[in-house]
Amino acid sequence: MLLIIVQIARVRDLAKQMRGEEEVDARNTKMTGYYLLVFLVAFLVITVASMVYYKNYMLGYGPNDSLSEHGGLIDGMMNLTFVITFIVFVITHILLFWYSYKYRKQEGKKAQYISHNNTLEIVWTGIPAIVMTFLVIGGLDAWNTIMGDVGADDDYMEIEANGYQFAWQLRYPGDDGLLGRTNFRLIEGNNPFGQDWTDLKNADDIHVGQIVLPVNKKIRVRITARDVLHDFYLPQFRVKMDAVPGLPTFFVFTPTKTTKEWRKELSQYEEYQIPSITDPEKMYWETANMELACAELCGKGHWSMKKTVTILEEDEYEEWLAEQKSYYLSTIRGTESDPNGNILFPAEITQRRQEFIQEANTALETPEDDDNTLILKYVTFETGSAQLTELSSYQLDDAINFLKKNTDVNVMLKGHTDSTGDATANYTLSERRASEVRSYLLKGGIDAQRMTSAGFGSTVPVADNGTAEGRQANRRTELYVTRGELPALPVMMDSTPSK
DSSP, X not given: OHHHHHHHHHHHHHHHHHHOHHHHHHHHHHHHHHHHHHXXXXXXXXXXXXXXXXXXXXXXXXXXXXXXXXXHHHHHHHHHHHHHHHHHHHHHHHHHHHHHHHTSOOTTOOOOOOOOOHHHHHHHXXXXXXXXXXXXXXXXXXXXXXXXXXXXXXXEEEEEEEEETTEEEEEXXXXXXXXXXXXXXXXXXXXXXXXXXXXXXXXXXXXXXXXXXXXXXXXXXXXXXXXXXXXXXXXXXXEEEEEBBTBOEEEEEOBOSXXXXXXXXXXXXXXXXXXXXXXXXXXXXXXXXXXXXXXXXXXXXXXXGOEXXXXXXXXXXXXXXXXXXXXXXXXXXXXXXOSOTTOOOHHHHHHHHHHHHHHHHHHHHSSSSTTOEEEOTTOOBOTTSOOBOTTHHHHHHHHHHHHHHOTTOEEEEEEEOOSOSOHHHHHHXXXXXXXXXXXXXXXXXXXXXXXXXXXXXXXXXXXXXXXXXXXXXXXXXXXXXXSSOOOOOOTTSOOOTTO
C-alpha cells in the first residue's frame, strides 16, 4: 500500500508538469468536493441505519423500555434531547460538506471577507440558548420529581444496599418494616453492615443475596459504601446513584412490571429468540434477568458486583419474604457477639409458646402416658441454686396458660441434675428446683391438688455425664402431664404431702 501511494504521488507530479499545476489543482479540488458530498450521503445513511439497528441495544428502546414509574420522565428527556441533537447533527453536517463543495477554490471566484455579522451571531447564540433553556428547565423539573424523598404518609418499603470491593450486601426490614441502626465501627466478619444489636429493630432484619421486590410498591433504597466509591445501578429501572463512603444516599422508585411480564415482552423480539447461554434448552428470553450492577470503576473485580433483580406479584413476594430468616436470630443470637442474652424477642416468645403447646397436646393425644414427659428446655436456674432465671418465666407462663385451658390435666414436676458433686446434695438440689417450679405454677393460679413435684438427682440421665454437653442436657426440669391420676412419688424421696 505504501508503494502504491508513493507511485500515485509521482504520477500526480508528472501530471502537474504535463497539464499545468493550476489545472490539476482545480480538477482535484472539484473531485474532492464531489467525494465529500458522496461521503455526506453515505455517512448520514450509515448513521441513521446503525441508530435504527442498535436502538434496542444502545438507546434503551423496545425491550429495554423503562420498568419504573419515574423512568418515563428520564426516557422522555432523553428522547427530546435525541431529537434536537439529531436535527442539529444532520443540519450541521449537510452544511459542512455542502459548503466544502460550494465554496471550493474556483478560477475567477474570490472569497468575500466578512469580519463581523450581528444577525448571524444572534441567531447562532440565541437559538441554542433558547433550546438549552427548555432542556434545562425540563431537566430540573424531572430531577425534582425523581429525586424527591418519600413523604410522611407514603406507603413504601425501605431496603439497604452496601457496596464494597467487590459485591453488594443487601438488607431488608423484618415484620416491623424498619431497618435497624448501623455504625461503621461495628463492621466485622459476622456483621457486614455494622448493625447495632442493642437496637431491637435489627432483630428481624434480613440479609439476602439478590434483590426481590413487589410490583407497584414504592421502594426507598438506602445506599452506602464500605471502602471506595461505588454506584448503585438498576438499568432496567433507570436507577443510578453513587454509593459514597461516609455519606449515605438514597433513591426512590416504583417497579411497574414483574419479571414474568417483562420476559413475556422480550419473547416478541428477534434478538431474544436464541438459545440461552445459562440453559441451552431454553430461549434467551426465558432466562433473561433484570440486574443490579456497579456503574463506577471501583477496581479490577468491578465486574463481579452484578446481581439479579426479581420483581414479583404482591402475594408471591410475601411468600418469598416468609421464607427468609432474620440474620440476627440465625447468626448472632446466642453467640459472643450477642449483647441481648438477658431478653427474649417477640418472635422467640411466640416460637417457644407454639412449640410447648404442640408438644403438650401431642403428649396428651397418645393413649398411653409413658411418653407424656415434656422437657422444659427454657426453664433454667442460677448456678448451684434453686432460684429461677428471669427468662424461665416465659415458658412457665405458657405452662400456666396451658393448664388453665385444660383443667382436667394433672402434672408432676421432675427435677434432675448431672453427676457432678455429692449425690445427696444433687437429690436435694433437684427436689428444691422441682418444688420451686411447682410454687411458680401455684402462684400462677394452678390448683395445688393438680400438681406434685419430685427430685431425682443424677439417677435418670438422658446423656453422657462424661461430656460438657451431656451434663448440660442432664441438668433439666421435666413436666409430666396426664388426664388420669398422678403416679406415686418415688420411695427414695423424703416428700411432704404438700408436694
